[in-house]
Amino acid sequence: MSNGGPFRLHLYNEGIFTLVHLKMLTKNSYECILQPKQIHEIKDFLLTARRKDAKSVKIKKIKDTVKFKVRCSRYLYTLVINDKEKADKLKQSLPPGIYYLIY
Numbered sequence: 001m002s003n004g005g006p007f008r009l010h011l012y013n014e015g016i017f018t019l020v021h022l023k024m025l026t027k028n029s030y031e032c033i034l035q036p037k038q039i040h041e042i043k044d045f046l047l048t049a050r051r052k053d054a055k056s057v058k059i060k061k062i063k064d065t066v067k068f069k070v071r072c073s074r075y076l077y078t079l080v081i082n083d084k085e086k087a088d089k090l091k092q093s094l095p096p097g098i099y100y101l102i103y
Contacts, residue, residue, distance in 0.1 A: 055072070
């Protein structure tokens with residue numbers, strides 16, 4: 001930590017992991033930079049996507065994995081699925097009124 005570079009801290013709360021970057025500002029003060037929260041259960045992701053503050057869902061396909069990202073008012077929540085059939089079912093299960101983008 002002598003160089004003032006950021007370091008990472010993993011927090012676990014209610015089944016959701018949060019990666020926090022702490023950046024040293026001065027000798028005794030740090031800036032906390034929140035990273036996206038990862039959701040591990042499909043059911044939890046669908047509940048998050050159905051919240052009132054959920055604005056959009058992005059679907060990113062990379063080789064055999066599909067990442068679903070839902071933007072809520074405060075955090076970006078991500079779900080990584082390695083099964084294409086499950087990913088297709090999840091895509092069909094998304095709330096009808098939410099905007100989603102595939103890239």
